[in-house]
Amino acid sequence: xxxxxxxxxxxxxxxxxxxxxxxxxxxxxxxxxxxxxxxxxxxxxxxxxxxxxxxxxxxxxxxxxxxxxxxxxxxxxxxxxxxxxxxxxxxxxxxxxxxxxxxxxxxxxxxxxxxxxxxxxxxxxx
Numbered sequence: 861x862x863x864x865x866x867x868x869x870x871x872x873x874x875x876x877x878x879x880x881x882x883x884x885x886x887x888x889x890x891x892x893x894x895x896x897x898x899x900x901x902x903x904x905x906x907x908x909x910x911x912x913x914x915x916x917x918x919x920x921x922x923x924x925x926x927x928x929x930x931x932x933x934x935x936x937x938x939x940x941x942x943x944x945x946x947x948x949x950x951x952x953x954x955x956x957x958x959x960x961x962x963x964x965x966x967x968x969x970x971x972x973x974x975x976x977x978x979x980x981x982x983x984x985x986x
Contacts, residue, residue, distance in 0.1 A: 862923050862924045862925055863922050863923060863924075864912040864915065864916075864922045864923075864924060864927070865909065865912050865922055867924075868905060868908045868909055868912060868948075870985070871905075871948055871985060872901065872905050874981060874984070874985030875897060875901045875956075875985075876901070877981065878897065878960070878963050878967075878981065879894045879897050879898055879901075879963070880894075881963070881967055881974070881977075882894040882897070882962075882963040882966050882967065885966045885967060885969075885970040887966055887969070887970070888966075889962045889963075889965050889966035889969070890962075890963065890966035890967070890970075892962055893958075893959050893960070893961075893962030893963035893965070893966055894959075894963065895959075896955060896958055896959035896962065897956065897959030897960065897963060899955065900947070900954065900955035900956045900958075900959055901956065901959075903955075904944055904947045904948050904954075904956060905948070907940070907944045908944050908945070908948060911937060911940055911941055911944065914937065915927055915930060915934075915937075918933070918934065964978065
């Protein structure tokens with residue numbers, strides 16, 4: 861995928877699918893993980909969409925190929941791109957990681973067959 865906004869939107873769909881699965885388990889870890897993930901995802905995705913819009917306004921393109929060299933043009937935004945992108949990937953200091961760990965815990969404790977679906981979800985959303 862080369863379009864910035866579509867890339868962010870596809871990651872949103874994958875995260876919300878996991879949230880829905882956590883809610884459907886009807887256990888404590890599922891509800892807590894879903895709540896954490898919804899809050900963290902709302903903060904992270906809105907920041908990523910804001911950064912994609914700022915990049916679009918400056919470069920007049922949403923393509924990642926056309927936006928290369930953005931670090932040279934806007935060095936102050938590079939830190940925000942890194943922090944929000946790593947948070948979206950559930951890197952260790954983020955709230956997304958805690959939400960995903962509790963969601964994985966609830967989904968695996970619900971049924972062992974869900975491990976197969978989680979592997980497919982992780983593969984296609986990465």
